[in-house]
Amino acid sequence: MRRRAVLSSELVAAKPVPLVISESVDDYLKAILKLGGAEDSRVTTKALAEKLGVRTPSVTGMLQKLAGQRPAMVLYEKHRGVRLTSAGKRRAWELVRHHRLLELFLHDILKYSWDEVHEEAERLEHFISERFEDRVAAILGDPEFDPHGHLIPQKYATGVFRHEVPLVDWPLRTPAIISSVSDRNAVSLRELERLGLMPGVTLAVEKRNSTASLSVCIADCAHAIRLSNDLASCILVAVNLAS
């Protein structure tokens, strides 16, 4: 039997499917949160597929599933992308909290190095209980920032996206404070640590070279450091650290 034609912007039918939270679902929710950004904009199938390392039909299938659950995790209109529902946001931010708490815990308590925390946190964030989360937060003294400078969301709270600017977009010779660095690449993190380029450090961009690199000065500009664009793109800065 042929499927009937549908209006293109039809909201996907919501058969009440019992709620399932798998590792996979978690990963989709986190990816939608990140790609949606502060404006909570619609996220495309393609963007999700790239972020998650799967093919687009897999994404379509999962989005239909997530939209059909009760409570629905996403709002999904065919061909128009997805956004998280409040239930989806809740879980996604919970995972972000888990991840960042775990990173700090692994670093401060279990003495992991800066570049080792991400991978382990990424795996464990799905499986720790609320109790684990609470106890870790208590031991760490309800911390605000993870080792890479990222804000740790409050429990049950919708997190905030800080107003950060990639160092590569920052104006020349203007003091900036490193607010956070990407935790994705262990090699880059080791390099940044070696160079002393860590959250809280003040620096300025001396000059941009045509050869895809830039020179930066730390604080008083005693000595300039040359950074590859690759490395520099791991660094986010802010004028003040409050926002």
Added chain:
Amino acid sequence: MRRRAVLSSELVAAKPVPLVISESVDDYLKAILKLGGAEDSRVTTKALAEKLGVRTPSVTGMLQKLAGQRPAMVLYEKHRGVRLTSAGKRRAWELVRHHRLLELFLHDILKYSWDEVHEEAERLEHFISERFEDRVAAILGDPEFDPHGHLIPQKYATGVFRHEVPLVDWPLRTPAIISSVSDRNAVSLRELERLGLMPGVTLAVEKRNSTASLSVCIADCAHAIRLSNDLASCILVAVNLAS
């Protein structure tokens, strides 16, 4: 096409299937280890099904899969039960080490109570890395026992089964030392803790009642305690704690 008849004790054909370790596989390996016991005896399909809370056809299917992997995790002969191969033992004991280290870690560092550690450890044991295992062991000072008195196996080592006797089988009025208690039931654990019946405590069975209960005395027998058979069956004792 009809499947050809096979000799009943035929070793299951070993098509080289790439090694997969899932949570499910882990659970089967641990169950086989425990049911096989110190003598490493063959474990039946039915026993596994009961232990794991699945039906027997599911077990048969999984055993065939585990036997067909390279390296094989189990030795499996149809209708004759399974045993772990050395590769299977290695993973199973690794999980036991993970579980017991995690229990002690949750109790000592994250301040979980005695009865809260099992469930969390059971979930996390599958996902922690070798690094996590090592750091936790280091923080705890390479501990020998978990909070319930179970031996924590050495890294990479095949663990040992201690010579323990259930309290319900222990002779009357003979001093015994609690070597371990079952970690399976949180309610029982809370009760045991309240009564002071914890690993290391010396006691003797005063008398066995027909009403499925028994009276025990702690140490100097200042006061007797009546235990339900249910509770008593959580307690394992040993003459000395070395073995």
Added chain:
DNA sequence: TTCTGATATTAGGCACTCCTAATATTATCT
């Protein structure tokens, strides 16, 4: 507006792990 390339969805399949029903084998009792 119509074509075209980019993006998205549907269709159909596979591996995993579970299920029920039917069948086969083994063990036990008379």
Added chain:
DNA sequence: AGATAATATTAGGAGTGCCTAATATCAGAA
């Protein structure tokens, strides 16, 4: 030994989450 009960296996199916191939839709350029 033969019947029966207990245990185990095969057959066939379901849900999840991934895949490729085919098709549909959308958005930008001519």
